[in-house]
Every structure is written in structure tokens, then in C-alpha cells.
Amino acid sequence: MRIALPKEVVTACHLLAEHHKQAFVVGGGIRDLILGSFPQDWDLATDARPQEVEEIFTRAGFKVIPTGIRFGTVTVFISGFPVEITTFRVESSYHDFRRPSKVYFVEGIEEDLARRDFTINALAYDPIRSVFCDPFDGRRDLLKGIIRAVGDPEERFSEDPLRMMRGVRLAAELGFHLEDRTKHGIVRNAELICRVSAERIRDELSRTLLALHFMKGLQLLTSTGLLFLIIPELREGWLFSQYHPSHQYPVLEHTLEAMRYTPSSLEVRLAVLLHDIAKPRCFSRGEDGRGHFYGHEKMGARMAEQILRRLRYNTQMIKRVSVLVREHMLDLKMGPAGMRRLIARVGRDLIEELLVVREADFLAHSRELVLRYLVDFEQFCEKLRKIIREENTFEMRDLAIDGTDVLAVLGCRPGPIVGRILKKLWNEVLDDPARNTREYLLPRIREIAEELGWKGDF
Numbered sequence: 001m002r003i004a005l006p007k008e009v010v011t012a013c014h015l016l017a018e019h020h021k022q023a024f025v026v027g028g029g030i031r032d033l034i035l036g037s038f039p040q041d042w043d044l045a046t047d048a049r050p051q052e053v054e055e056i057f058t059r060a061g062f063k064v065i066p067t068g069i070r071f072g073t074v075t076v077f078i079s080g081f082p083v084e085i086t087t088f089r090v091e092s093s094y095h096d097f098r099r100p101s102k103v104y105f106v107e108g109i110e111e112d113l114a115r116r117d118f119t120i121n122a123l124a125y126d127p128i129r130s131v132f133c134d135p136f137d138g139r140r141d142l143l144k145g146i147i148r149a150v151g152d153p154e155e156r157f158s159e160d161p162l163r164m165m166r167g168v169r170l171a172a173e174l175g176f177h178l179e180d181r182t183k184h185g186i187v188r189n190a191e192l193i194c195r196v197s198a199e200r201i202r203d204e205l206s207r208t209l210l211a212l213h214f215m216k217g218l219q220l221l222t223s224t225g226l227l228f229l230i231i232p233e234l235r236e237g238w239l240f241s242q243y244h245p246s247h248q249y250p251v252l253e254h255t256l257e258a259m260r261y262t263p264s265s266l267e268v269r270l271a272v273l274l275h276d277i278a279k280p281r282c283f284s285r286g287e288d289g290r291g292h293f294y295g296h297e298k299m300g301a302r303m304a305e306q307i308l309r310r311l312r313y314n315t316q317m318i319k320r321v322s323v324l325v326r327e328h329m330l331d332l333k334m335g336p337a338g339m340r341r342l343i344a345r346v347g348r349d350l351i352e353e354l355l356v357v358r359e360a361d362f363l364a365h366s367r368e369l370v371l372r373y374l375v376d377f378e379q380f381c382e383k384l385r386k387i388i389r390e391e392n393t394f395e396m397r398d399l400a401i402d403g404t405d406v407l408a409v410l411g412c413r414p415g416p417i418v419g420r421i422l423k424k425l426w427n428e429v430l431d432d433p434a435r436n437t438r439e440y441l442l443p444r445i446r447e448i449a450e451e452l453g454w455k456g457d458f
């Protein structure tokens with residue numbers, strides 16, 4: 001095992017051993033190494049107290065940052081390579097469900113491992129003596145591909161409910177199976193997830209959505225009830241029949257099916273997850289008995305915005321996802337002017353994502369509909385891409401004139417009329433980009449002003 005460890009990690013262990021301190025590689029590092037993937041970060045556990053760790057590494061000439069000294073963690077940099085070193089510890093009660101209210105340092109690695117979430121994360125390796133410490137059979141579970149809580153699952157999840165999301169996320173990342181008692185521990189404690197901070201939930205949700213086995217993650221989030229607690233609005237679509245021959249699935253089942261066709265992009269996956277969020281609230285039935293969902297894309301965009309804000313996603317993500325939801329009902333019969341307007345509304349840097357969202361949504365319709373419109377859809381995408389490639393007027397600032405020109409032609413002071421005229425001209429240019437010349441636009445200023453009832457006064 002030592003051979004596979006980065007030499008910086010081994011150096012850190014040696015230095016601690018020279019000072020008669022224990023040093024174990026723990027957590028995700030050792031787990032990922034055994035699985036053959038390269039770990040994201042390296043954690044060591046030691047019986048040295050944080051101040052001692054600081055002293056040992058500073059004296060040896062390494063850079064040290066006391067990252068979480070209150071929780072016993074010091075980060076040392078060996079040739080610029082960060083290694084987190086944490087003193088053996090246990091945690092007291094989790095009052096606010098965020099951080100343990102207090103930590104206690106303990107003497108042995110076994111006690112430290114017992115406070116960890118899953119057996120595959122509660123595994124330690126001492127590279128100096130070449131010994132594993134594996135009191136919960138983490139290696140067996142790693143080999144079998146099982147996520148199992150350390151100790152009593154219910155107790156562990158009620159201590160820190162985020163572990164439920166971590167368990168699902170690990171299953172999705174590693175393609176592992178959630179052991180039955182662990183899964184039922186989640187089912188019975190799912191409601192507690194509401195006490196966890198939105199940021200921590202968001203981070204785990206994002207990682208689950210981007211995981212290699214993300215469909216497994218979604219299936220687990222749904223079957224344990226966690227999904228409906230994180231995004232209660234999704235529950236409205238569960239088993240909600242669409243009464244339409246284009247749909248073979250109810251609303252949420254259609255959404256989950258559409259997720260299967262998404263590429264690994266967080267904004268696309270969030271957009272597809274939320275694209276029909278407002279359908280149940282917009283439902284009506286025509287005289288022929290068919291279901292309709294008029295306006296669900298607009299209401300959906302507003303709901304998506306609220307949901308993502310609640311989960312503390314950043315402004316850019318919220319904006320882009322809600323545009324994707326708002327525009328997901330692409331009309332394949334749209335002509336070139338409609339396409340230019342679409343590009344103007346969406347922005348050219350989001351168009352490819354929109355096509356991908358539409359494609360995923362489309363492929364999750366009835367087989368009959370997919371077969372009927374596949375060619376139309378492909379041709380639509382080609383035409384839209386051609387316009388993007390060959391034209392360059394997609395934002396109002398690409399207009400060949402601006403507000404100063406309007407003021408100069410009309411000889412007036414700035415006022416709302418300027419914006420209204422520019423918008424009209426912009427629409428004319430979207431209908432026919434050849435009009436985007438000063439020769440065409442300048443004379444149109446006065447004509448439009450008069451059409452708008454402008455008489456030279458404000």
C-alpha cells in the first residue's frame with residue numbers, strides 16, 4: 001500500500017513517527033486508493049495534539065495552516081502538497097445539525113473511526129508499520145460494493161442527518177449498493193434533513209447529480225423520500241397522469257426518464273429535473289379529454305428560481321437554469337425570425353444547453369412521438385446552429401445605432417421614448433438582419449417616433 005501513496009503523505013507519516021506519534025491515512029483517501037481512483041484529498045489521523053502537529057511540521061521547515069484548530073485539524077504542505085492532519089477525536093451532540101457543538105480528543109484510532117459515517121470511510125492505514133486498522137470491516141464492504149453505516153444507522157443519521165445525503169452520494173459516485181438497514185435508517189429519519197443547512201444539502205445534491213451513477217443516486221433520493229423533502233414541489237408530479245398520447249409516463253416519472261439522457265452538466269441536469277415542475281399546477285383538460293399544461297414553462301421558471309435560491313445556488317446558476325426551464329418548449333416550426341428572437345432571449349452561450357435539455361425532454365416522450373419528430377428536431381437544431389454560425393446580431397448592443405443617435409435625430413432630451421424606439425428597431429432587425437445598417441435605421445427613428453405618437457415634447 002505504501003508504494004501507492006504519494007511520497008508527501010509518507011513523508012508526513014515518517015515525521016510524526018520520528019516524534020513517536022501515530023499516523024494513519026484515513027477516510028476518502030484510503031478508500032479511493034483501494035478502489036483504484038486517485039483521491040481528491042488526503043487526511044491523516046494522529047494522536048499528536050494540534051499544537052504538537054504545528055510545532056513538528058514548522059520546525060521541520062514545512063508550511064502549516066491551522067485550518068480547523070478547534071476541531072483538531074491542521075493542514076501541512078509538503079512540497080506544496082496539502083495534507084490534512086487531524087487529532088484522534090470524537091464529537092459530542094450535534095446541536096445545530098451543522099457542526100458538532102464540541103469535539104473531544106481521544107487516545108486511540110478505534111475510537112476516532114467509530115465516529116465516522118460509513119464503514120468504507122472508517123478504515124485507517126499506517127504506512128510506517130504497514131498495518132490496517134479496520135474495526136468495522138470496511139475492506140470487506142469496499143470489495144462487495146456496499147455502503148453501510150458505522151454502528152446503528154438510525155442513531156448515526158439522527159446525530160448528523162447530512163450523512164443520509166452523503167450515503168446516497170457515495171452510492172452514486174462509486175456505484176455501490178446501500179445496505180438495507182442503512183437504507184431503512186434513511187427512510188425513517190429522512191425528515192431530519194430539513195434541519196441541515198441548505199448549503200450542505202446543495203453540495204451533496206450537486207455531487208449526486210454529477211456522479212457517474214447519478215441515476216442510481218436519483219432513484220435512491222426518490223425511494224428514501226429525501227428528494228421530496230429537499231424539493232417538495234417535485235412531489236406534486238409523482239403519479240400525476242398527463243392524459244396525452246405523447247406521454248407514456250406521469251409527470252415526475254417522465255422527468256426522471258428525461259434525466260437519463262442528460263450529459264454531465266450541473267445546469268442541464270438541474271434544468272431537466274425542474275423543467276416540468278409547474279405542470280401539476282397548470283393542468284387542465286380539453287373537451288377531448290386530453291391534458292394541457294398551458295404556461296407551465298413560465299410558472300416553472302419562477303418556481304425553479306425559488307427552489308434554487310432556497311438551496312443557495314449562485315445567481316448565475318439560478319438565472320441560467322430558470323432560462324432553460326422557461327424556454328424548454330421549443331416550437332420546432334419556428335422560422336428564422338423566431339430563431340433569432342429565441343437566441344436573443346436565451347443568449348448564444350446557453351443555446352447548446354437548451355438544445356440538450358429539449359432533446360432529453362423529447363426522448364422521454366412516447367416512442368411514437370419520438371419517431372415522428374426525430375428528423376424535425378435534428379433539422380431544427382441544424383438550422384439554429386447555422387444562424388448562430390453565420391449571423392452576429394443577437395444582442396441589442398449589436399444594433400448599428402444606439403441611444404445617442406436617437407437623441408441626435410429627434411433633438412430631444414433622454415426619456416423612455418428612446419428605449420421604446422430602440423426596441424422596435426431591434427425587432428425589425430431580428431426579422432431581417434440586413435436592416436442592421438445606419439442607412440436603414442436612422443430614417444426609421446423619426447418614423448417610429450411618430451408612429452408612437454411622439455410630437456416633439458415630453
Ligand code: ATP
Pocket residue numbers: 026027028029040041043115116117118121122160162163
Ligand atoms: P470526498 O473527499 O470524496 O468527498 P470523503 O469521504 O473523503 O469523500 P470528506 O468530507 O473529505 O469526505 O471527509 C473525510 C472523512 O471524514 C470521511 O471519509 C469520513 O470518514 C469522515 N466524515 C466526513 N463527514 C462526515 C460526517 N458528516 N459524519 C461522519 N464522518 C464524516
Ligand code: MG
Pocket residue numbers: 027028029040041042
Ligand atoms: Mg476527502
